[in-house]
Amino acid sequence: MSIIIQDKGLLTTIQSSNGAVDSLSPQLANKLVGNSVDADTVEMVVRPAVIQFTEPTVIAFSGAFFKALVGDKTIYPNRIYIFDKGDVLQFTDINRGSRIYLAVAGGIRYEKSNILESGDEIIMCRNYTELHDEIFNMMRNNETVSWGIDTYALAEIYLSDDFHIVRRDDTPDEIYEKLIEREYTIVGERNRFAIYLKGEEIEFDPDRIDNYGILGGVFIQDNQPVMAFNDFVTSTSLPHVGTIPSYHMHKLAQKTNGSLLKFKVIDAEDAHVELYKFEMWKKTIFKAIDYKIKKELVKEKM
Amino acid sequence: MFFENGEAAITFQVKRVFTDKERQTFLERFAPHKSDELESLVVTESTVNLLYNPTKIMERHDTIEPAGIPFEVLKEVVGDVTE
Known part of the structure; x- marks a missing residue:
């Protein structure tokens, strides 16, 4: 069994x-x-x-x-x-x-x-x-x-509504200006596929055939952002405006309908710095768990 | 064009559909580079995407700009393919 x-x-x-x-x-x-x-x-x-x-x-x-x-x-x-x-x-x-x-x-x-x-x-x-x-x-x-x-150790990681989006060089600045202007509200999720947002309308129709449906990709559908999860399509004709870095994806995964979300547009270089800080934080938590378990084991043997 | 697609992918995108032969060539050229740093290559109708592990590259190559290595490999993978 x-x-x-x-x-x-x-x-x-x-x-x-x-x-x-x-x-x-x-x-x-x-x-x-x-x-x-x-x-x-x-x-x-x-x-x-x-x-x-x-x-x-x-x-x-x-x-x-x-x-x-x-x-x-x-x-x-x-x-x-x-x-x-x-x-x-x-x-x-x-x-x-x-x-x-x-x-x-x-x-x-x-x-x-x-x-x-x-x-x-x-x-x-x-x-x-x-x-x-x-x-x-x-x-x-x-x-x-x-x-x-x-819980407090995880609060900063999970509770904030701020989401970085790594910009694309070929996407006009006015698209990003609209994206960061106001908060967006999560209005739906197709489980493991995508999260759908509602807020400032974005009209964007670039001359591209298809885009890679990357995990964390932010696409525009019916003038609103859609954010790709793990089971999103590999290839999509939806316009792609940028990508959420991995260190913010777990936060997105825990958001529910009605949650507010605010974008901050950054370059990949900034995302690498933030990713490294996140990895260091994670190592600290893992070491703390190792330490606590070892301490319990010592206590048990005494 | 090439662009950084988030913090862990480099994408090459064209305004046409790749031929089957081109796609096969991309995958063959990437195969010897595949590692725990350069994790995978995903080819769609008109994009070639190299997924990499920035943290491993930063730590092992002592760099704060991990995109350089995957970018050079992706350039080699796409070769002289035109947009």
């Missing part, structure tokens, strides 16, 4: 690190449970799945700020938990965001399709390392630890 999807929720899939719409949250959840940060996770959207465990399983979830219940115990994001045979994880209140990523110590995989239906099983790989063994030992007498990734 493995992990059973009792209720699939709105859309529950297993995603690789490249396939996750919010690429940061799976890394955080994986890091907490001792996995490689690139290990596959369960991506759940808006209405998460109900999940049953059939053996002692160490998990963490990250992303949207959902609370969850196992029996009468409240389960929080960005913490490590161990669940036992028969435990059922059910998500409840949502405070912010739209996507949750569940990591399972030792890794997971799917048998037929990565799109999970009610009744499907997620196969536990059980690729346990020495670190996993130590985490299991550490949690033998405790269902969780007293720490997690602090």
Whole structure:
């Protein structure tokens, strides 16, 4: 037996690190449970799945700020938990965001399709390392630890409404002037495909045959911006005005309908500086998790 | 024209449709360059896109301008193709 999807929720899939719409949250959840940060996770959207465990399983979830219940115990994001045979994880209140990523110590995989239906099983790989063994030992007498990734540490990364867009040299300045003039409102999302905005109208019809449907690409459809997610088309005839850098895509992934969004137009050089700062921040968080786990292990051995 | 398509891609775009032979040539020319720094080449009707890992290039090549390496490779990949 493995992990059973009792209720699939709105859309529950297993995603690789490249396939996750919010690429940061799976890394955080994986890091907490001792996995490689690139290990596959369960991506759940808006209405998460109900999940049953059939053996002692160490998990963490990250992303949207959902609370969850196992029996009468409240389960929080960005913490490590161990669940036992028969435990059922059910998500409840949502405070912010739209996507949750569940990591399972030792890794997971799917048998037929990565799109999970009610009744499907997620196969536990059980690729346990020495670190996993130590985490299991550490949690033998405790269902969780007293720490997690602090919400404030993630606030700056997730809560801002400002989005960088890397300009194209061949796009006229007046297009960018309109784009940055006022905030845009998210009016819809086709899941994993694109986010649709409404705000200042942009009339743009350049002489191009097709554009690459790059992840984070900002395209104009019916005079309004459309932002491409992971499953967007490879090639599109929609005019392309710029691209959101990867370090802002996880923030976009957690925005919901009605959220406001403000563009800031930058050059690729500035985006590289910001990306490097983001990578340094991420390394700091990962080191802090390593430190906390080691400290718990020492405490356990004393 | 060439342009930086976000912080992790360089795009070459033309105002016509590439021939099948041109597309094949692009992929063949890129193959020996594929690495964890220069991750993939995506060819559409009229664009050639080199996806790269800026952080790895910055750290390994001690540079704050990681686009230089993929840009040179993309120029080699498209060769003398005209717009």
